[in-house]
Amino acid sequence: xxxxxxxxxxxxxxxxxxxxxxxxxxxxxxxxxxxxxxxxxxxxxxxxxxxxxxxxxxxxxxxxxxxxxxxxxxxxxxxxxxxxxxxxxxxxxxxxxxxxxxxxxxxxxxxxxxxxxxxxxxxxxxxxxxxxxxxxxxxxxxxxxxxxxxxxxxxxxxxxxxxxxxxxxxxxxxxxxxxxxxxxxxxxxxxxxxxxxxxxxxxxxxxxxxxxxxxxxxxxxxxxxxxxxxxxxxxxxxxxxxxxxxxxxxxxxxxxxxxxxxxxxxxxxxxxxxxxxxxxxxxxxxxxxxxxxxxxxxxxxxxxxxxxxxxxxxxxxxxxxxxxxxxxxxxxxxxxxxxxxxxxxxxxxxxxxxxxxxxxxxxxxxxxxxxxxxxxxxxxxxxx
Amino acid sequence: xxxxxxxxxxxxxxxxxxxxxxxxxxxxxxxxxxxxxxxxxxxxxxxxxxxxxxxxxxxxxxxxxxxxxxxxxxxxxxxxxxxxxxxxxxxxxxxxxxxxxxxxxxxxxxxxxxxxxxxxxxxxxxxxxxxxxxxxxxxxxxxxxxxxxxxxxxxxxxxxxxxxxxxxxxxxxxxxxxxxxxxxxxxxxxxxxxxxxxxxxxxxxxxxxxxxxxxxxxxxxxxxxxxxxxxxxxxxxxxxxxxxxxxxxxxxxxxxxxxxxxxxxxxxxxxxxxxxxxxxxxxxxxxxxxxxxxxxxxxxxxxxxxxxxxxxxxxxxxxxxxxxxxxxxxxxxxxxxxxxxxxxxxxxxxxxxxxxxxxxxxxxxxxxxxxxxxxxxxxxxxxxxxxxxxxxxxxx
Numbered sequence: 001x002x003x004x005x006x007x008x009x010x011x012x013x014x015x016x017x018x019x020x021x022x023x024x025x026x027x028x029x030x031x032x033x034x035x036x037x038x039x040x041x042x043x044x045x046x047x048x049x050x051x052x053x054x055x056x057x058x059x060x061x062x063x064x065x066x067x068x069x070x071x072x073x074x075x076x077x078x079x080x081x082x083x084x085x086x087x088x089x090x091x092x093x094x095x096x097x098x099x100x101x102x103x104x105x106x107x108x109x110x111x112x113x114x115x116x117x118x119x120x121x122x123x124x125x126x127x128x129x130x131x132x133x134x135x136x137x138x139x140x141x142x143x144x145x146x147x148x149x150x151x152x153x154x155x156x157x158x159x160x161x162x163x164x165x166x167x168x169x170x171x172x173x174x175x176x177x178x179x180x181x182x183x184x185x186x187x188x189x190x191x192x193x194x195x196x197x198x199x200x201x202x203x204x205x206x207x208x209x210x211x212x213x214x215x216x217x218x219x220x221x222x223x224x225x226x227x228x229x230x231x232x233x234x235x236x237x238x239x240x241x242x243x244x245x246x247x248x249x250x251x252x253x254x255x256x257x258x259x260x261x262x263x264x265x266x267x268x269x270x271x272x273x274x275x276x277x278x279x280x281x282x283x284x285x286x287x288x289x290x291x292x293x294x295x296x297x298x299x300x301x302x303x304x305x306x307x308x309x310x311x312x313x314x315x316x317x318x319x320x321x322x323x324x325x326x327x328x329x330x331x332x333x334x335x336x337x338x339x340x341x342x343x344x345x346x347x348x349x350x351x352x353x354x355x356x357x358x359x360x361x362x363x364x365x366x367x368x369x370x371x372x373x374x375x376x377x378x379x380x381x382x383x384x
Numbered sequence: 385x386x387x388x389x390x391x392x393x394x395x396x397x398x399x400x401x402x403x404x405x406x407x408x409x410x411x412x413x414x415x416x417x418x419x420x421x422x423x424x425x426x427x428x429x430x431x432x433x434x435x436x437x438x439x440x441x442x443x444x445x446x447x448x449x450x451x452x453x454x455x456x457x458x459x460x461x462x463x464x465x466x467x468x469x470x471x472x473x474x475x476x477x478x479x480x481x482x483x484x485x486x487x488x489x490x491x492x493x494x495x496x497x498x499x500x501x502x503x504x505x506x507x508x509x510x511x512x513x514x515x516x517x518x519x520x521x522x523x524x525x526x527x528x529x530x531x532x533x534x535x536x537x538x539x540x541x542x543x544x545x546x547x548x549x550x551x552x553x554x555x556x557x558x559x560x561x562x563x564x565x566x567x568x569x570x571x572x573x574x575x576x577x578x579x580x581x582x583x584x585x586x587x588x589x590x591x592x593x594x595x596x597x598x599x600x601x602x603x604x605x606x607x608x609x610x611x612x613x614x615x616x617x618x619x620x621x622x623x624x625x626x627x628x629x630x631x632x633x634x635x636x637x638x639x640x641x642x643x644x645x646x647x648x649x650x651x652x653x654x655x656x657x658x659x660x661x662x663x664x665x666x667x668x669x670x671x672x673x674x675x676x677x678x679x680x681x682x683x684x685x686x687x688x689x690x691x692x693x694x695x696x697x698x699x700x701x702x703x704x705x706x707x708x709x710x711x712x713x714x715x716x717x718x719x720x721x722x723x724x725x726x727x728x729x730x731x732x733x734x735x736x737x738x739x740x741x742x743x744x745x746x747x748x749x750x751x752x753x754x755x756x757x758x759x760x761x762x763x764x765x766x767x768x769x770x771x772x773x774x775x776x777x778x779x780x
Binding site: 031032033035036039042043046047050203204205206207210217219220221222223224225228229232233235236237238239240313317318320321323324331335338346349350353356357360361364365368 | 409412413416417420427430431433434435437503504505506507508511517518520521522523524525526529530533534535537538719720722723725726733737740746747750753754757758761762
């Protein structure tokens with residue numbers, strides 16, 4: 001077979017590259033930084049601001065910072081009675097380094113600090129598997145974390161039993177207080193909040209009224225007043241001679257406060273469940289608690305995970321307010337150390353606050369990222 | 385067989401009245417009610433007993449006693465000879481002052497940052513994102529400390545004040561501005577302003593009527609701006625410029641004269657604004673994202689200009705999403721202003737705390753706090769609900 005085909009291309013010609021302005025860095029720059037004249041102006045202003053602030057911030061944080069030292073003279077200029085040249089300004093990480101044990105444990109008896117570390121280790125060992133969806137034995141794990149661990153921790157942290165010396169809660173402080181307060185408040189507020197939310201949606205007028213009044217009153221006032229109430233008024237409410245630990249009082253205040261907020265978040269979830277689900281459960285002959293526990297809550301809680309985690313983050317941040325009733329959580333103890341004559345310099349407050357901010361930020365940011373991850377995982381795809 | 389079963393089942397349920405949900409509900413409620421009453425009775429009994437033993441007279445009579453302490457910042461006349469009730473009013477006014485100024489600033493900042501997070505400009509987007517992620521994840525108290533101990537306390541002492549434009553100074557005693565001293569005839573300016581507002585209202589009304597009737601538009605915005613600025617200015621000129629400024633001047637140790645904004649207020653105000661702005665930014669972003677793209681496309685298809693589309697189509701719809709969470713942020717800001725006590729700004733809680741320490745009237749003070757904060761929450765909610773209803777979708 002002879003074909004007179006003068007020209008047949010046997011292979012494809014490679015596509016021509018897009019014009020330089022439509023690809024790579026140039027395109028990205030054009031679209032993202034200088035798309036319009038207005039954008040260009042904004043970009044220039046932002047870059048100018050960054051160039052102005054970022055280098056000096058980095059210098060302050062790292063390059064000019066004082067990393068080691070034993071007292072204030074390392075972080076003060078000559079004029080302020082220190083060793084640094086005049087005009088020096090930098091973070092005083094030596095302060096954080098010298099005080100970090102206090103920031104972690106407060107004034108907890110030094111020889112007994114292994115107990116706090118042990119509790120922390122147990123908490124991590126139980127908490128991390130709970131976060132990993134693939135890890136087995138979730139129920140046992142949760143039981144250990146939420147029932148066994150608090151009991152063990154109580155005996156370990158407070159002491160006074162099994163030959164452990166007692167450590168008064170006035171000595172507690174630092175990150176430990178922040179974490180204990182927020183863990184207990186979170187663990188108490190979720191079930192309590194669910195009960196209050198169910199109560200608010202109940203058909204029984206007395207229970208409904210009680211829930212509404214509690215939730216709205218607590219949500220209408222600042223936490224500071226609730227804490228004041230817990231610290232000043234609670235002793236008045238109790239019979240003479242009965243005293244309550246101050247730490248416990250703060251704990252009750254924070255937990256009740258958090259429960260009211262949690263209740264409103266859970267109520268949002270309960271309201272979002274279609275009526276058919278309730279009716280379906282009723283027609284299957286489930287009792288109220290079966291209906292709630294097996295049908296409604298699993299769906300409702302899944303819907304409001306972001307809200308719940310937001311409340312957790314709120315509780316975690318709010319624990320810093322116990323400083324106002326004279327307890328020293330992480331922020332409180334750092335604030336208290338500004339007044340420490342050995343370390344008082346112009347740089348100390350900022351350094352301490354940045355350290356505290358960083359610690360709080362890591363915890364809160366971690367929580368919010370985990371909630372996003374969990375939300376995606378649990379998304380069964382029914383939504384649009 | 386089947387019918388027998390039913391009958392038996394029926395008989396069984398009747399035999400135990402406990403299975404009737406109505407009766408059970410009644411029992412639960414009665415139990416809760418009795419428990420509550422018993423609890424309250426117990427608490428009240430204990431309290432009365434404790435108060436009697438501590439020799440504290442209950443009741444609000446103490447409010448008429450002499451306060452005996454000074455308040456560093458007051459919007460009304462106050463001295464240590466004033467009564468406790470006046471001290472509380474000073475505190476309440478300070479709370480409201482910081483709440484209102486904070487809300488205004490936080491709204492403006494939050495709106496700008498929220499829009500910035502959706503900007504086409506990558507740099508702006510990222511800067512706004514970093515801002516939001518930082519401030520949402522640290523406690524408000526830390527932000528207050530940051531401004532108070534980290535920034536304002538380390539500003540130079542008064543004699544090395546940082547000089548800013550318009551003869552204002554910044555130092556560790558606060559922010560000093562020229563103080564406006566109004567001369568005689570200044571009331572004319574106020575009259576001018578009131579007249580201008582009335583005229584603007586009239587113009588807006590007429591312009592809408594005309595547009596509805598004839599379709600012709602009237603430049604309402606420019607006319608209103610002209611009236612509001614122009615009339616008071618005219619009055620100012622007519623009265624013979626009755627305004628002088630008292631400029632803060634340096635003396636050996638301090639700045640004298642002028643209008644001083646105290647560092648405590650400045651720290652609290654900046655902290656609350658910066659903190660709440662991050663939350664408002666997220667709300668604004670959600671609101672804008674919540675308006676579907678078809679809405680803006682449709683308004684362009686109708687021939688609206690982009691500013692008109694924004695004003696007439698997008699913003700009204702975004703507002704519907706934004707208002708409820710925005711209300712709760714405003715309330716949060718107001719409640720967070722109670723953190724003032726940590727840096728000694730005399731707000732309601734700080735003043736109340738001082739009184740509480742002096743008199744021991746804890747129940748009364750906490751009750752006053754709760755009533756006032758609940759009242760503020762209620763009023764704000766009512767106003768925002770009214771506003772929300774006005775903005776809500778009118779469905780037929």
